[in-house]
Amino acid sequence: MAERGTLQQWMRLAASRSACLAARETVCVTVCGAVLIGAPTPGHAESKSPTFLGQTLSAAAPDYFVLKDANVRGKPLTKSPRVGRMRKGMRIQAAGKAKGTNWVAVRKEGKDWGFIYAAALAPVLDGAISRPFTGKLAGVDLPECEYTIRYEGRHPVDGDVQIISDYVVALSCDFNGRKLAFTATMFLTELPYQDLRKDIFQLNVDLPEVKDKEEEIMSVTSLYEYGKKEVAFDAVTIASLARTQPKTKKKADAIPAVLTAALEFAHAIWGPGVWAALSKVK
Numbered sequence: 001m002a003e004r005g006t007l008q009q010w011m012r013l014a015a016s017r018s019a020c021l022a023a024r025e026t027v028c029v030t031v032c033g034a035v036l037i038g039a040p041t042p043g044h045a046e047s048k049s050p051t052f053l054g055q056t057l058s059a060a061a062p063d064y065f066v067l068k069d070a071n072v073r074g075k076p077l078t079k080s081p082r083v084g085r086m087r088k089g090m091r092i093q094a095a096g097k098a099k100g101t102n103w104v105a106v107r108k109e110g111k112d113w114g115f116i117y118a119a120a121l122a123p124v125l126d127g128a129i130s131r132p133f134t135g136k137l138a139g140v141d142l143p144e145c146e147y148t149i150r151y152e153g154r155h156p157v158d159g160d161v162q163i164i165s166d167y168v169v170a171l172s173c174d175f176n177g178r179k180l181a182f183t184a185t186m187f188l189t190e191l192p193y194q195d196l197r198k199d200i201f202q203l204n205v206d207l208p209e210v211k212d213k214e215e216e217i218m219s220v221t222s223l224y225e226y227g228k229k230e231v232a233f234d235a236v237t238i239a240s241l242a243r244t245q246p247k248t249k250k251k252a253d254a255i256p257a258v259l260t261a262a263l264e265f266a267h268a269i270w271g272p273g274v275w276a277a278l279s280k281v282k
Contacts, residue, residue: 052095052096052098052105052112053074053075053105053112053114053115054075055075055076055098055099055105055115056098056099057095057096057097057098057099057105058096058097058098058099058100059096059097060094060095060096060097060104060105061094061123061124061199061226062093062094063091063092063093063094063123063124063125063126064091064092064094064104064106064116064121064122064123064124065089065090065091065121065122065123065124065161065163065190065191066086066087066088066089066090066091066092066116066120066121067088067120067121067122067161067196068088068120069085069086069087069088069120070085070086070116070117070120070121071084071085071086071116072084072085072086072106072113072114072115072116073103073114073115073116074114074115075115076098076101076103076105076115078117080115083113083114084108084113084114086106086116086120089161091124092106092107092116092121093106093107094106094107095107095112097118098115102117102118102119103115103116103117103118104116104117104118104121118197119197122161122191122192122196122197123191123192123199123226124163124190124191125165125188125190125191125201125226125255126190126255127151127154127165127188127190127255128151128154128165128255129149129151129255129256129259132148132149132150132151133148133149133256134146134147134148134149135147135149135260135263137171137173137263137264137267139267139268142267142268142270143173143174143175143180143275144173144174145171145172145173145174145267146171146172146173147169147170147171147172147263148169148170149167149168149169149186149256149259149260149263150167150168150169150170151165151166151167152166152167152168153165153166154166154190161191161196162189162190162191162193163189163190163191164187164188164189164190165187165188165190166185166186166187167185167186167187167188167259168183168184168185168186169183169184169185169186169205169263170183171183171184175275175278175279176279180275180278180279182207182209182278182281183208184205184206184207184263184266185205185206185208186203186204186205186206186259186262186263187203187204188201188202188203188224188255188258188259189201189202189203193223199225199226199227200223200224200225200226201223201224201226202221202222202223202224202234203221203222203223203224203231203258203259203262204219204220204221204222204262205219205220205222205262205263205265205266206218206219206220207219207270207274207278209277209278209281210238210241210274210277210278212238212240212241216237216238217237218236218237218238218241218270218274219236219237220233220235220236220237220262220265220266220269220270221233221234221235221236222234222261222262222265222266224252224258224261224262229251229252229253230249230250230251230252231249231250231251231252231258231261231262231265232248232249232250233245233246233247233265233269236269240273241270241271241273241274241277242269242270242271243268243269243270243271245269246265246268246269250264250265
């Protein structure tokens with residue numbers, strides 16, 4: 001894996017390089033030390049009926065990460081009988097929230113199971129993509145590019161609950177009358193990047209071959225707000241190599257669209273100095 005640059009120093013220094021690939025087919029699997037109960041489901045969590053164990057549901061994230069050991073209750077009440085217990089580090093499939101409460105309805109092996117109080121949980125993404133996908137980048141006064149994004153696996157951050165999904169991006173761009181081929185690296189935090197109880201996730205697009213005098217890597221950070229299904233530019237490491245920073249947001253309702261939006265922001269921000277540096281390397 002190529003060296004990465006990030007704005008969060010703890011993430012750059014602490015991230016383990018041993019990526020473990022997620023098992024996609026089983027009902028209950030261990031993923032980087034986290035246990036997934038039930039098969040992953042994309043998009044908003046939904047129940048096939050308007051009720052769950054007799055409770056009307058409201059929308060919630062489709063999957064959650066258990067932050068601390070927690071009881072599973074038969075009803076969304078602390079005094080309700082316990083029907084099970086979830087251990088710290090597990091991933092659970094959610095059906096929604098009991099309407100008007102902060103209790104998350106969870107399923108076990110595809111069946112309605114019970115309720116866990118949301119304070120013990122953090123929304124979690126599944127950053128895996130089953131196969132590489134391709135696309136094109138373009139913009140006013142920007143080199144046109146073709147790209148392929150490939151999933152590399154996920155790994156935990158040493159000493160932290162955070163889990164990272166890694167990607168490699170192969171790009172071929174038209175620059176000064178010739179094809180310029182280079183590689184970028186990307187990562188996505190599968191847990192919220194600052195406040196674990198909010199649904200905002202960090203993405204970085206890094207150019208390991210473009211550095212400043214202090215050896216800081218050119219890195220563009222975007223943020224994905226799951227609830228709004230929006231990706232927004234956040235920051236860049238080397239401002240002297242950046243174009244005007246975009247103020248717009250991009251809609252994205254699935255992981256490939258989230259990754260594409262982050263790459264489009266990076267492409268729009270890479271200034272002339274970035275392209276000059278890449279052309280010298282190649």
